[in-house]
Amino acid sequence: MAYVSRGFHGKREKEREDSRLPPGQYLAQDFPVLSAGPTPHTPLDEWTFTIESEVGDELGRWSWDSFRALPSEEVRVDIHCVTKWSKLETAWEGVSIDTLLEGVEHDATHAMAFADGDYLTNIPLEDLVDGKAWVAFAYDGSPLEPEHGGPARLLVPHLYFWKSAKWVRGLRLMDHDEPGFWESYGYHIYGDPWREQRYAGD
Amino acid sequence: MARAAIRGRLSWTLAEVVDLVDETPRVRSIVLDVPGWPGHLAGQHIDVRLTAEDGYQAQRSYSIASAPQGERIALTVEGLPDGEVSSYLVGELRTGDKLELRGPVGGYFVWEANAVGPLLLIAGGSGIVPLMSMLRHRDAAGADVGAKLLYSSRSWEDVIYRDELERLASVTDGPEVVHTLTRSQPQGWTGYSRRVDVPMLTEIAWPASSVPAAFVCGPTPFVESVAAALVVLGYPATSVKTERFGPTGG
Numbered sequence: 400m401a402y403v404s405r406g407f408h409g410k411r412e413k414e415r416e417d418s419r420l421p422p423g424q425y426l427a428q429d430f431p432v433l434s435a436g437p438t439p440h441t442p443l444d445e446w447t448f449t450i451e452s453e454v455g456d457e458l459g460r461w462s463w464d465s466f467r468a469l470p471s472e473e474v475r476v477d478i479h480c481v482t483k484w485s486k487l488e489t490a491w492e493g494v495s496i497d498t499l500l501e502g503v504e505h506d507a508t509h510a511m512a513f514a515d516g517d518y519l520t521n522i523p524l525e526d527l528v529d530g531k532a533w534v535a536f537a538y539d540g541s542p543l544e545p546e547h548g549g550p551a552r553l554l555v556p557h558l559y560f561w562k563s564a565k566w567v568r569g570l571r572l573m574d575h576d577e578p579g580f581w582e583s584y585g586y587h588i589y590g591d592p593w594r595e596q597r598y599a600g601d
Numbered sequence: 602m603a604r605a606a607i608r609g610r611l612s613w614t615l616a617e618v619v620d621l622v623d624e625t626p627r628v629r630s631i632v633l634d635v636p637g638w639p640g641h642l643a644g645q646h647i648d649v650r651l652t653a654e655d656g657y658q659a660q661r662s663y664s665i666a667s668a669p670q671g672e673r674i675a676l677t678v679e680g681l682p683d684g685e686v687s688s689y690l691v692g693e694l695r696t697g698d699k700l701e702l703r704g705p706v707g708g709y710f711v712w713e714a715n716a717v718g719p720l721l722l723i724a725g726g727s728g729i730v731p732l733m734s735m736l737r738h739r740d741a742a743g744a745d746v747g748a749k750l751l752y753s754s755r756s757w758e759d760v761i762y763r764d765e766l767e768r769l770a771s772v773t774d775g776p777e778v779v780h781t782l783t784r785s786q787p788q789g790w791t792g793y794s795r796r797v798d799v800p801m802l803t804e805i806a807w808p809a810s811s812v813p814a815a816f817v818c819g820p821t822p823f824v825e826s827v828a829a830a831l832v833v834l835g836y837p838a839t840s841v842k843t844e845r846f847g848p849t850g851g
Contacts, residue, residue: 404701432825
């Protein structure tokens with residue numbers, strides 16, 4: 400039984416009844432920015448997206464132009480940040496991970512997403528396929544801004560948003576799980592907002 | 602090692618409010634006695650959870666302001682106009698009340714006093730809080746590694762920890778503290794009176810060649826521009842650690 404905070408009533412009545420909010424989350428009106436360092440700015444003519452094997456063999460590689468030539472999808476999803484804010488019905492455009500993995504032969508169970516700024520995050524492969532994840536390049540009808548992860552970020556909306564790596568540059572396919580950046584600093588290895596898996600052991 | 606301190610499950614703990622300090626008209630420090638506190642690193646934060654009588658709960662994260670050396674922990678919270686948790690903490694909470702929290706959390710935006718390179722801290726508004734933990738830690742540890750704080754506030758009245766910063770800066774081996782006041786300045790003010798920019802950082806920041814560790818904390822536009830400016834000055838991106846306080850900090 401939680402301690403009742405004397406004099407605390409909470410005032411966001413609508414939020415209490417919104418079943419789209421996972422436990423411990425509140426509605427953000429704007430789009431907060433969180434990142435651990437300076438925003439990288441990779442020019443589009445130097446940008447690539449790579450799928451590689453555990454030992455670094457290249458299994459697939461796209462330039463910006465060839466990436467943008469792939470079929471893309473518009474998705475409208477709720478997103479949940481571990482720092483407690485959620486944003487409902489956000490509108491993105493991106494390339495499905497299913498599309499990127501088409502024709503890639505592998506027997507991996509997990510992926511490590513890698514990004515500019517030396518950022519890494521680990522995700523089970525089953526959470527990236529079957530229409531559950533995208534490499535997004537547009538938000539709300541406009542090119543994704545650098546501070547929100549542009550030119551392209553991973554979008555895995557059913558996990559806490561640190562898994563949706565900003566400035567993503569590729570996926571390393573692995574036959575095991577291992578912690579990425581925040582996962583090494585005490586954040587949960589999987590990060591399901593509906594089970595409130597914020598920190599290791601939750 | 603930073604990572605060792607945050608292993609293991611983080612359980613909710615009931616802390617007691619032992620002191621409240623009004624820092625500015627909108628900002629208050631909350632001193633807490635936390636039974637079994639495992640200790641923390643300068644720069645880490647905690648989660649606070651409030652529960653209403655009908656069971657409704659709200660959680661937010663707050664940086665720890667106190668040094669790891671203390672017996673108690675202190676938070677410093679800015680009351681936001683629409684902040685359901687911050688307005689409670691700043692306006693309603695009294696000495697003797699209990700507060701549920703868990704932590705410490707985060708092991709990247711941290712500084713330890715045995716670090717070799719000089720320390721550069723750049724704060725915007727209440728972004729000073731985790732950086733103050735670092736300065737207090739440096740002071741308590743008797744570290745003599747160079748330290749500079751560039752602190753941007755709207756006005757002199759909005760400067761959090763004003764007297765303590767002055768005291769820290771005045772001791773031998775104390776940090777150099779530089780203020781910039783962006784909105785209004787007291788009469789006779791001779792310091793900076795504009796937003797932090799590349800020329801200001803060129804004057805204040807350690808040269809990149811001295812391999813400094815930089816910590817930047819404040820609202821997003823502040824952090825974006827300061828971090829980008831440090832990269833322009835030759836700071837490697839990995840030496841610039843950032844943390845942001847958005848307007849929805851709640």
